[in-house]
Amino acid sequence: MPPHLLELRNITKSYLDVKALRGVDFDLRAGEVHALLGENGAGKSTLIKVITGAHAPDDGTIVIAGETVSGLSPDAARRLGVACIYQQPALFPALTVAENIALRLEPASGFRKVDWPARRERAAGLLTRIGADISPETEVCRLSMPEQQLVEIACALGAGARIVIMDEPTASLTQKEQHLLFAVVSDLRDSGVGVIYISHRLDEIFSLADRVTVLRDGESVGTNPVDEINESALIQMMVGREVAQIYPPSESEPGEVVLSLREVGCAASGVKGVSFDVRAGEVFGLAGLVGAGRTELARILFGLTPADAGEIRLRDAVVTVHSPRDAVARGIAYVPEDRRRHGVVLEMPIAQNMTMAVHRILFPGSWLRFGAERRLTLDYIRDLAVKAWGPEAPAGSLSGGNQQKVSLARWLATKPSVLIMDEPTQGVDVGAKSEIHRIVRGLAKKGLAVILISSDLPEVLGMSDRIGVMRGGRLTAVLPGKSSASTVMAAALGQAEKGAA
């Protein structure tokens, strides 16, 4: 058996109160491609950050080439032969390929003489070695995404990397580029490098990898040689957890169709031909992997990146939504993801955040009415149980779940008929999470059409009356609410169900 290049034993890592890794074991041999698979948030990124020294684990041992290392820094990891090729290459766009490679490989001393011929020669040599047809003189900004990845791989090789991590390298590649990349990966393997290969594409894993490890909720569910396992078993491993949380039951009778999409697309954001209906009183879940186009679809509906194809109907009237103002005027509300950045204005008090989308209605003539604002704010603070010392508390002083409620209150104040919620419970503690679930249910019961975007599969399954699954900018399936996790995951991964097309 080839020796282990890398061994991780019982790695744990927490961020604040979220356990990202709970005792993961992982190993990598020389000359193998080891695939890492898992849902969004299963802990893959964290594991990579631990291996590359970007984040220190709370507990556990890291053994690289037979030596136990402690206090691994990114620099030390690099010297030990760890290299990571990210989906978005981290190159300097204004510099040439040769300069970029040199920056990674040459010693960081500001006042040495640059040996330009040697630089070019080495860059050319590395690029030839991986079969990349790129001139070292080209500026990186002129390269395509896959070419930039090849430059990253050249850097890794030049640095003598023995452990190469590739994070969804094919996500943005065409078929032809993928084959080129696969050839490079095979070459790396044959030269004795260990490759950790992260991908959501099961066919890639089966054609390229030697072994596959599945992560789920920060734990390793198992490591198998790929020829001893099949696709459905892998999917089962990824999702195979009981829905532990109790979700509030659906109490509403879906009413008339409120929002109806026909072949909606937007070239700029890569959404193509999406059609579905959402009824009043219904929670329509949108599942899919990160980058499947769910947020992009929400941004179309909210007018942030207006649709350039298809038809959006609201209660039987064809509407155009060219800006968020259009959307608000038509009764579409969007509670964005990443609330820490843009869901609320952190510097502003709760009250001002809550009334931001309704100033026209609440303050006719533009003069602020502090009494009306205060009443509205107090109502929502009570209805949504926002924990804060008062309407004047800055939004930045609240916990994540309470910020989410403020963001939600802002949109409920617009009295929308369609409410789009994008990852409403991301980074929210368990208690606030179930509170938000109850609120969403209550809103549906009052007749709102809710579109719930979530990467948390149990949440989508538990909360939705129907589930739309997106992949590659398209809506690939609309499944009934009680679908199994593996059906949804299979649709999100693009694996056709047995018997279905």
Place this chain on the structure above:
Amino acid sequence: MKADTPVAGIAGGLVRYSREFSVAFALLAVLGGLAVLAPSFYQPQPLLSLVTREAPTLVIACGMALVIIGRQIDISVGSQFAVCAVCAGVLASMGWPTPVVLLASIGCGVLMGSINGLLVAGLGLPSIVVTLATMVTWREGLRWLRQGEFVNLPDGLQWFGLGQVAGQWSLVATSLVILVVIALAMRRMAAGRFIYAVGADAEAARLAGLRPHWVTFATFALLGGLAGLAAMLNLVQSPQVDPKMGTGLELKAIAAVVVGGVAISGGRGNLWGVFAGLLLLATVSPALTHLRIEAYWEKAIQGTIILLAVIADGLRTRKTGA
């Protein structure tokens, strides 16, 4: 999460506006010190002249405060000021009635401010570069047009024809009205709140259905209009217009805004702080005269005040972890 203790009433206001209060306190300390050490500072007529000289700067600082709260900057106001003044001066010497001249000056400023606003908001260019370019363009255009020649103003224009003391009072009153109106609008009108929201987080404001581009454009246009008004307030104080006037005015206005506690990164500050900041900086020079300290120290002391203000803001953001 940071711990935010609820503080209500006067104490809460003191905490929230501590930055503004500290400037006001510094100003009061200087004024108090002068009352003891150099009571000659408080002669009415020189004091009125001092305040009158600062009136145009106050008007511009008010507009600048809005631009900076909206997370932009405009360093072309000095040039706008000069263009408006020359424009107004030429029209006045052609015999146009004063109200029309005033409107023309303001309109000229709005036009130049709108050009800045279009470039910054419409094309998304960085405001410091855009206004650097317009600053040089207006100034050099004026130089080419006038060849450094002064504009002689008709007699009736001086002090708006009110006589010196009444004229001085009217200038001071005008600038104070502008201050109060803008300060109230920022606090009591939805538009003011939009400027804070856009300055704090333009993307969040856009997601909330606001139109950050319009807000940015409007602040630049308003600042231009105020530069036009300020030019008039300056014009009536002298018998001639020097086309080189207003050089360095943008720095005076920005300094007042920053000392007054407006965050240069946008979203925070108010007009009362700016008022206190402007008075504090303006008091330095006469205070030195009355304390018989060499006037060379003026810039050094003003620089120190600005530096202290920036340090205070830096410590403040570090503490709140922004």
